[in-house]
Amino acid sequence: MGCDLISLATKGVQGLHPYQPGKPVDELERELGIKNIIKLASNENPLGPSNKALKAIESSFQELCRYPDGSGFKLKDVLAERYGVSVDQITLGNGSNDLLEIIARTFADSSSEIVYSQYAFAVYPLVTQAIGAKAVEVPAVDWGHDLVEMAKAINDKTKLVFIANPNNPTGTYVNQHQLIQFLDDVPESVIVVLDEAYCEYIDSRNGGVDFPDGVELLTKYPNLIVTRTFSKAWGLASLRVGYAMSHPDVANLLNRVRQPFNVDTFALEAAVAVLSDEDYLNESRKVNKEGMTQLTAGFDRLSLSYIPSVGNFVTFDTGQNAMPVYQSLLQEGVIVRPVANYGMPRHLRVSIGLQEENERFLNALEKILGH
Secondary structure, eight states: OOSOGGGGSOHHHHTOOOOOOOOOHHHHHHHHOOOSOEEOSSOOOTTOOOHHHHHHHHTTGGGTTSOOOTTOHHHHHHHHHHHTOOGGGEEEESSHHHHHHHHHHHHOOTTOEEEEETTOOTHHHHHHHHTTOEEEEEOOBTTBOOHHHHHHTOOTTEEEEEEESSOTTTOOOOOHHHHHHHHHHSOTTSEEEEEOTTGGGOOGGGTOOSOOOHHHHTTTOTTEEEEEESSSTTOOGGGOOEEEEOOHHHHHHHHHHSOTTOSOHHHHHHHHHHTTOHHHHHHHHHHHHHHHHHHHHHHHHTTOOEEOOSSSEEEEEOSSOHHHHHHHHHHTTEEOEEOGGGTOTTEEEEEOOOHHHHHHHHHHHHHHHTO
8 A cells, every 4th residue: 555544634633642541341351361350440430320310221212213312402401400501501512522622623723722731631632632733731730730820821822721620630629719710810712611520529518628610600701611521420421421511602602513413312311310319429429438538548558649639539659660550450350540641650540439349459459569
């Protein structure tokens, strides 16, 4: 073959490295021939799905031959009522990742700059490079966003700023005062994306941190977009359904770029159902809080430092190159997440699982490290 097909792609795509998800259980079973594997790699809800979501999916089987509701009317209506926004402020996505790409394609191009933090979610640089925009990565402070320096990084070429709150993979957050000060400093012509994929794990009623609610800020800041997902606390990761809330004019633009039928019927119905299951959400928070205490106590016992997290995961310092530790954990049937691609070669990220899963992880880690 004489033609270099790779060269036919845009420069940004040519240099991309695909997003690397957590290793699947069945892949590890094939590779090592072991059973009883636990996966604590992808920040999934260890409870399994809500029974209400399962019943909603089952009742939708007869609609398999039909296209889903392209407008997602029922889900938008429930979201609008829950969060006090209008239906025309909502954009649905195939997970919130889909929305991050839609936003980038809507507002930025090869002449643009996009600002995000060091150690922030890996999808931000991916979508930036894919559209040929210039990435402006601002050094982190204490593993988290330095919003003061991020504001200084904005210039007349800046079209987007991505903020993950809480941040993945570090679990850090920006508080109410920091975020408002930043939004006040950002020109109205710059779109700020507040990625709140893990926000449901923070319950201010139960001694939560000074965590800002992005939805409450939408009326004051028309250049703000808040993205959320059903993949984490709501337990619907496999169905891929997320949503963005923004000014109606912004949502109008996003919906012009959004692919038709990008959220399937099962996802729409399950998301509507799980939003009525407050018991499930409360149990998810309870399990997460108890698991966080269990894991951090284990790290303290093993004299391992970790980054304090408000998400459903903890990133910890192995004290050495983390890859051999990761590989050894795989041999023990425990899948966690290496984060060397974030510039953190000594760290691993572990999702909070059920009590027995957390204990098995800690025991395997202690065995590997020889404590």
